[in-house]
Amino acid sequence: MTDLTRLSAADLAEKLRHREVTSVEATQAYLDRIAAVDGSVHAYLHVNADEALATARDVDARRAAGEELHPLAGVPIAVKDVVVTQGMPSTAGSKILEGWVPPYDATLVEKIREAGLPILGKTNMDEFAMGSSTEHSAYGNTHNPWDLERIPGGSGGGSAAAVAAFTAPLAIGTDTGGSIRQPGAVTGTVGVKPTYGGVSRYGLIALASSLDQAGPVTRTVLDSALLHELIGGHDPRDSTSIPEPLPPLVEAAKQGALGDLSGVKVGVVSQLQGEGYQAGVQTRFEESLDLLRQAGAEVVEVSCPHFEYALAAYYLILPAEASSNLAKFDGMRFGLRVEPEEGPVTAERVMAATRGAGFGDEVKRRVILGTYALSAGYYDAYYGSAQKVRTLIQRDFDEAFAQVDVLVSPTAPTTAFKLGEKLDDPLAMYLNDVATIPANLAGIPGISVPNGLSDDGLPVGFQVLAPAKADDRLYRVGAALESALEKSWGGPLLDRAPELG
Numbered sequence: 169m170t171d172l173t174r175l176s177a178a179d180l181a182e183k184l185r186h187r188e189v190t191s192v193e194a195t196q197a198y199l200d201r202i203a204a205v206d207g208s209v210h211a212y213l214h215v216n217a218d219e220a221l222a223t224a225r226d227v228d229a230r231r232a233a234g235e236e237l238h239p240l241a242g243v244p245i246a247v248k249d250v251v252v253t254q255g256m257p258s259t260a261g262s263k264i265l266e267g268w269v270p271p272y273d274a275t276l277v278e279k280i281r282e283a284g285l286p287i288l289g290k291t292n293m294d295e296f297a298m299g300s301s302t303e304h305s306a307y308g309n310t311h312n313p314w315d316l317e318r319i320p321g322g323s324g325g326g327s328a329a330a331v332a333a334f335t336a337p338l339a340i341g342t343d344t345g346g347s348i349r350q351p352g353a354v355t356g357t358v359g360v361k362p363t364y365g366g367v368s369r370y371g372l373i374a375l376a377s378s379l380d381q382a383g384p385v386t387r388t389v390l391d392s393a394l395l396h397e398l399i400g401g402h403d404p405r406d407s408t409s410i411p412e413p414l415p416p417l418v419e420a421a422k423q424g425a426l427g428d429l430s431g432v433k434v435g436v437v438s439q440l441q442g443e444g445y446q447a448g449v450q451t452r453f454e455e456s457l458d459l460l461r462q463a464g465a466e467v468v469e470v471s472c473p474h475f476e477y478a479l480a481a482y483y484l485i486l487p488a489e490a491s492s493n494l495a496k497f498d499g500m501r502f503g504l505r506v507e508p509e510e511g512p513v514t515a516e517r518v519m520a521a522t523r524g525a526g527f528g529d530e531v532k533r534r535v536i537l538g539t540y541a542l543s544a545g546y547y548d549a550y551y552g553s554a555q556k557v558r559t560l561i562q563r564d565f566d567e568a569f570a571q572v573d574v575l576v577s578p579t580a581p582t583t584a585f586k587l588g589e590k591l592d593d594p595l596a597m598y599l600n601d602v603a604t605i606p607a608n609l610a611g612i613p614g615i616s617v618p619n620g621l622s623d624d625g626l627p628v629g630f631q632v633l634a635p636a637k638a639d640d641r642l643y644r645v646g647a648a649l650e651s652a653l654e655k656s657w658g659g660p661l662l663d664r665a666p667e668l669g
């Protein structure tokens with residue numbers, strides 16, 4: 169029998185629909201694979217075996233009874249631990265939430281459950297989604313399946329590593345500055361950051377509310393489109409949710425896979441290439457541009473002059489919002505509670521002791537930075553200026569999209585670095601997101617598609633950005649690139665990853 173864990177979600181869904189396999193068989197195959205290799209990858213913080221199998225049995229029974237089911241019914245999925253799941257631990261990678269079991273589901277989880285996707289478990293991440301390597305998790309490192317000594321990207325390294333290690337066919341990530349796309353790039357997986365407001369934020373443990381966006385992590389562009397259509401759409405419980413239907417994403421992916429991009433205008437962002445980008449990353453990028461041209465696209469260069477300031481603006485806006493969002497972790501409401509070692513047990517001292525013990529260094533660094541940037545004396549100089557830069561970046565995008573249909577760049581400047589290599593250098597860590605952050609500041613959608621291996625034999629990602637609410641363009645261009653690349657490789661990139669276990 170074929171190894172069920174190697175199938176794309178779309179192919180597995182087809183086999184389930186035709187009753188060639190059952191969801192119990194598929195779910196069990198994934199649970200077996202987790203048992204075999206997750207000891208070395210550590211993508212999961214929590215494995216939800218019993219409940220996943222119960223969901224699978226239920227879906228199989230309903231299918232056998234002839235019930236009309238969602239196209240992805242019975243296909244297992246993993247969920248980043250920053251998304252709340254009723255009855256299942258949700259720690260956001262932090263000690264401060266250790267042992268907290270949410271009493272409700274995020275909207276996207278509700279949709280996943282209603283559609284009958286067995287939830288395999290919760291995936292590892294940088295604490296409160298702050299980081300680019302998953303090394304800031306309070307629960308240990310996740311290892312890149314391409315080289316276990318290397319980082320899987322971050323903050324959603326667990327979701328990307330699970331998909332790359334064939335321990336989940338689909339996963340959910342969140343992207344505040346690149347945490348879906350950058351892990352996608354360094355693990356050879358597809359990651360999509362939808363338009364801000366395109367997928368409900370209800371039930372995400374907030375990092376920076378004006379930037380956070382949940383989205384799909386998968387092995388193929390079509391799988392991302394299928395998952396995006398499932399989790400997206402208007403949600404009255406999220407006041408920033410877009411009150412309109414999604415554009416047709418699956419259709420766009422299928423059309424793109426036919427390989428014809430004639431009439432599509434592609435803009436290469438001058439500021440997001442060249443200096444600071446690894447040579448192999450740049451070479452693969454240029455080769456991919458050639459493939460887009462061969463598919464009929466017109467490729468031009470576009471300048472976005474304010475992108476130079478995006479990283480600096482982001483690292484003021486994000487900490488400012490995070491310092492406010494994280495104020496609720498005070499030892500009174502959720503998870504950890506620590507009493508002061510000596511002296512009176514006042515509310516304020518319990519809060520200080522709890523936050524001191526429960527937050528890691530990166531979280532403390534950003535809370536301090538954020539409260540400083542928001543303080544009365546410095547608000548205008550830091551937070552206020554950063555918001556102005558944000559507007560300039562949005563205008564850069566508006567002007568660029570007046571000239572082209574999509575913008576493209578390498579997703580990340582380098583391939584996966586070694587565990588520990590950048591841990592003591594926060595600025596070096598922040599630079600990983602130089603190409604992904606502008607999209608979050610502007611609220612526009614982006615995809616990372618694996619586009620080959622760099623000179624060091626590690627995967628590289630190609631980023632496509634589109635105007636807000638035009639997520640379908642990501643899928644059309646992404647699928648066209650993917651199909652051209654796979655033709656040239658003779659199969660998916662992940663087939664070239666080393667065998668684990």
Ligand code: GLN
Nearest residue numbers: 297298299344345346347
């Ligand atoms: N790496 C970026 C940061 O540390 C992005 C994080 C994210 O997208 N959650 O903030």
